[in-house]
Amino acid sequence: MADAAGRLSRLAEEVLGAPLPVRIRAWDRSEYGPPGAPVLVIRNRRALRRLLFKPGELGLARAWVAGDIDVEGDLYEALDLLSGLIWERGTAAEKPRRAAALRALAKPEVRAAARELVTLAGLPVPPKPPAEEAPKSHGPLHTLRRDKEAISHHYDVGNDFYELVLGPSMVYSCAYWESPDATLEEAQRDKLDLICRKLRLEEGQRLLDVGCGWGSMALHAAREYGVRVVGITLSEEQAAYGRKRVAEAGLADRIEIRVQDYREVHDEPFDAISSIGMAEHVGRARYAEYAADLYALLKPGGRLLNHQIARRPLADEDAYHVDEFIDRYVFPDGELAPVGRTVGQLEDAGFEVRDVEAIREHYALTLRAWVANLEARWKEAVRLTTPGRARVWRLYMAASALSFERNKIGVNQVLAVRTPESGTSGLPLRAREWRG
Template sequence: MADAAGRLTKLAEEVLGCPLPVRIRAWDRSESGPPGAPTLVIKNRRALRRLLFKPGELGLARAWVAGDIDIEGDLYAALDVLAGLIWERGTAAPKPRRAAALRALARPEVRSAARELLSLSGLPLPPAPPAEEAGSRRGPLHTLLRDKESISHHYDVGNDFYALVLGPSMVYSCAYWESPDGTLEDAQRDKLDLICRKLGLKEGQRLLDVGCGWGSMVLHAAREYGVRAVGITLSEEQATYARKRIAEAGLADRIEIRVQDYREIHDEPFDAISSIGMAEHVGRSLYAEYASALYALLKPGGRLLNHQIARRPLEDEEAYHVDEFIDRYVFPDGELAPIGRTAGALEDAGFEVRDVEVLREHYALTLRRWVANLENHWAEAVKLTTPGRARVWRLYMAASALSFERNKIGINQVLAVRTPESGAAGLPLRPRAWQG
């Protein structure tokens, strides 16, 4: 194919109805597009077949994960200019843009160009999806078995890999920054301590950490506040790692780690519950059950700290869909909800919502640090997993950082209380007293 880059640029601009904001370099070494712009490198014709057989985000995702396409230059800059043209994470595609794209595809010259690309892209067969893609899932969402499989897909990719990305804290949720120049470890410690203070933890109390990850929250709460703690996760690898950390810290008599679903807990009530970055896995259809289950697990006067990513509300909530890259490669079956819906579900379950703190900018800073950790240890990360898996995490975290920065998604800590009949919630009179 002579001048493949020029032809691809022309086709893209016909479909999008605007100039392409990135430069294209094709496998035939041809280049096209604005000089100095981030360069989309199309390494082989297989990338075209992926896009032709799965137009849009899924085709692009498969080409990226397989290494058929790459970005040369600033990844964040490239994603920033492409996001508005291709996807906006966690939202439905704007109808006017979708309609314009369909009209463009109906034009004879565009159909002709597409046929030309198809004829020159090699064998007219769709390439197999990369091995890192989640397998087909059937049946109802969020059964106990399906949720366990989804969690395993994301978290059971190797504790050593996560240690490279997350650093010594082993905390896989938004940190709490005093300054952008601070260290990731300090910011994660400050986040855990903020949660402990919001929960009002005291020595001898019993804490449940739902979605405990690698045990960082229960370790901090037991070591610094003297609580007894139960942490639950659906990841066998996380549980093994957490138990080892707890034993090494000499806290095995005060912390228990279980591989258990929140729907399977039948303990005596807890004094406090933390749920940090777990509720995104629950699903819209089960959120009321989730809120009611946690309410039932708290003593009267007990507090819940729900730390959760939120999306922006849509005019038509039925139009919401999880983007295909996230669903196939990152968080299978994960769903986001607006903060209002989350707070409403907690109140419907009986909770009194007492405080909401927005940490959107904090998550953007956290994600950029994780991306830097991955890039700085790229060869080792690839060795520990696969090149495709490392590419998934790099794209996912960089795109997520931009989504937080652009206010496309947010992150909130909701403090809720199972307020007793007396009405005495036990919180300080002055708000935010826990911030010190």
């Protein structure tokens, strides 16, 4: 069993047709790979069994969450080096790389190496998935029940844990940075205020905050702009936390936090709607319904600010699938769409789209700030949740930061109006007057 690292590295090189860009350290203390590179630590043979029984991203995810593999050195650098081998699916490079791997597997020497991997892995028994993995759901996507279960998986993991990661703002969406030297709190405050200005909120108006989280947008809008707010979330923990914050701020007469689906809101009309980081949960099959429902909830002249992550368009849109790691461990049933489709579906619902602002780089800065918060208080984070859950958050946030930086995904604020028949939108003549 000596030199497991060298044997694994040579096997990977045979299959990939190129040396691994990271160094490997195996459970037998052997090391192999480029000096000075980040180290992929394979702590036990169970990690290999996970890959054998679930080849690809899900097997790697289970090994990471269970602590069977780890990274020593800069996590961002390691993910950047490995991204072309693991996460860059749907790109122009994917098909030739996959074809090369399949050709390699036909070679006798590679088949021999694969048999060696089976030997290295030990007992031919599939390891149980880590407890943090969401069970695979069946039946129609995005029913009321299934959406509530998916939201609970991600958000009901402990408000204390989220306080640690998000900081005092308790805002779990892309911040708006004046510069990289700003603080996370300043950037989140500026984001909330930007949305209020885009919506042209005024005292006495009524705002619906869809996916209100822990109540931060509702609190800012009520406190700074004097509006009355209905905030809705599917997370019981978020709602309890938000109501406590509202009571402590003395704003219970202006803010109501409900555990409610957007499809169950029937006390329209509203002057404005904010949907911040929620529409990613809606799904392709339900998006037209989502847009139509929000349109119906607004009074004529009412405004919607839809803040949503977007993916790059694919040559074959039907080939889109959610990453297995994200689907099983982070956002079950979450789906991303290109911004063009989002704009088109809002228009199909009757909205007049007046502004689209891309803030992709801002999310990379936000995610790096969250990762820094998590890493700085790692032991406390583990205590507040589980080691596996903390590892899920660290990996998905770091990998997402790189995806935003490399333009694999983006995030956009779309301002849309339910323009009345008179054609008077109520917006200023000069575009983006809200910048001040």
